[in-house]
Amino acid sequence: MEISFQLKMSSEESLMELGYGDFGCSHYRRRCKIRTPCCDEIFGCRHCHNESKNSMEVDPRHRHDVPRHELKRVICSLCATEQDVSKNQYHCNECGICRTGGGENFFHCSKCGCCYSNLLKDSHKCVERAMHHNCPVCFEFLFDTTRDITVLRCGHTIHLECVKEMERHFRYSCPICLKSYCDMSQVWGKLDQEVASTPMSQMYDNKMVWILCNDCGESSEVNFHVLAHKCPKCNSYNTRKTRGGPASYSPGISQMM
Incomplete structure (x- = not known):
């Protein structure tokens, strides 16, 4: 564990340090480059482009400055991600990649x-x-x-x-843990009405089943019903039968909507 932790720290530190000493260009100390719209080439900044394209070695007919207001692409020096300049991109050292939306947000x-x-x-x-x-x-x-x-x-x-x-498709639970991800109180109210208007036959009057609530995680023993089983702790119908009672299939939330 100690070795793996040291390796992790070493990789994170090397990523953090990358670009702090030898990055950017002689004009700007920043960890990004630009792709120029005129040449479709990558430079450290617009001044780097202008110095290169206006040097004495370049044919005078081909010398030019970059149209800086037309710049559309920027490239991260750390992860080489190329993105539009209008998305407020920023580089997260912990993630190790560039993201959009502005680092301050x-x-x-x-x-x-x-x-x-x-x-x-x-x-x-x-x-x-x-x-x-x-x-x-x-x-x-x-x-x-x-x-x-x-x-x-x-x-x-x-x-x-x-x-x-x-x-x-009337699915309102997390596909990973099955917890409800939005307010389901109105749906549970409809299910209360459905259960109340669908009485079970007399043979099931005293039939009990154990259920597990996907929302609060509590296991409870409740009266069996063919439609659904309500958690007595949080009043959720997002439950599943764990044992007891006849084999049954709940029609699910979709049929209650």
């Missing part, structure tokens, strides 16, 4: 191992290496994806458009 969570919006700084639930896995819906690796990501209540991460696709 994000913070890096060491336990989750990724950057989050400052809006989540006091409310997000830490999940070990939260984005170092594939999206549970489309299976694209989340850590370096260019698509929008959302953090569910449980702390797990998923593409925003994948959540919207789940909602179109």
Whole structure:
């Protein structure tokens, strides 16, 4: 463990130090380069381009300055990521890659191992290496994806458009831990009405089953019902039968919507 920790620290320190001494150019000490729109070449800055393209070795007919207001691409000197200049990109040393949105708008969570919006700084639930896995819906690796990501209540991460696709199919629980990721009180109210209007036959009056609540994690013994089983602790119907009672299949939330 000590060796692996030292190796990890060494790699992080080398990444942090990369570019601090020998980076940028003689004009600017920064860890990015530009791709010029006129030549489609990479330079440290516009002055580097102008000095190179206006030197005595260049044919006078081909000498020119870079149209600096037309610059559209910037390249990170640390991870070589090339991006549009209009996305407020920044390099996160802890992540080891460039991200967009402006460094002042994000913070890096060491336990989750990724950057989050400052809006989540006091409310997000830490999940070990939260984005170092594939999206549970489309299976694209989340850590370096260019698509929008959302953090569910449980702390797990998923593409925003994948959540919207789940909602179109009436799926409102995390695909990883099965916890509800939005306010389901209205749906549970509808299920209360459905259960109350669907009495079980007399033979099941005293039939009990054990359930596990996916939302609060409590196990409880409740009366068997063919439609759904309600958690007596948090009133959630996001439950599953663990033992007892006849084999049954709950119609699920989708049929209650």
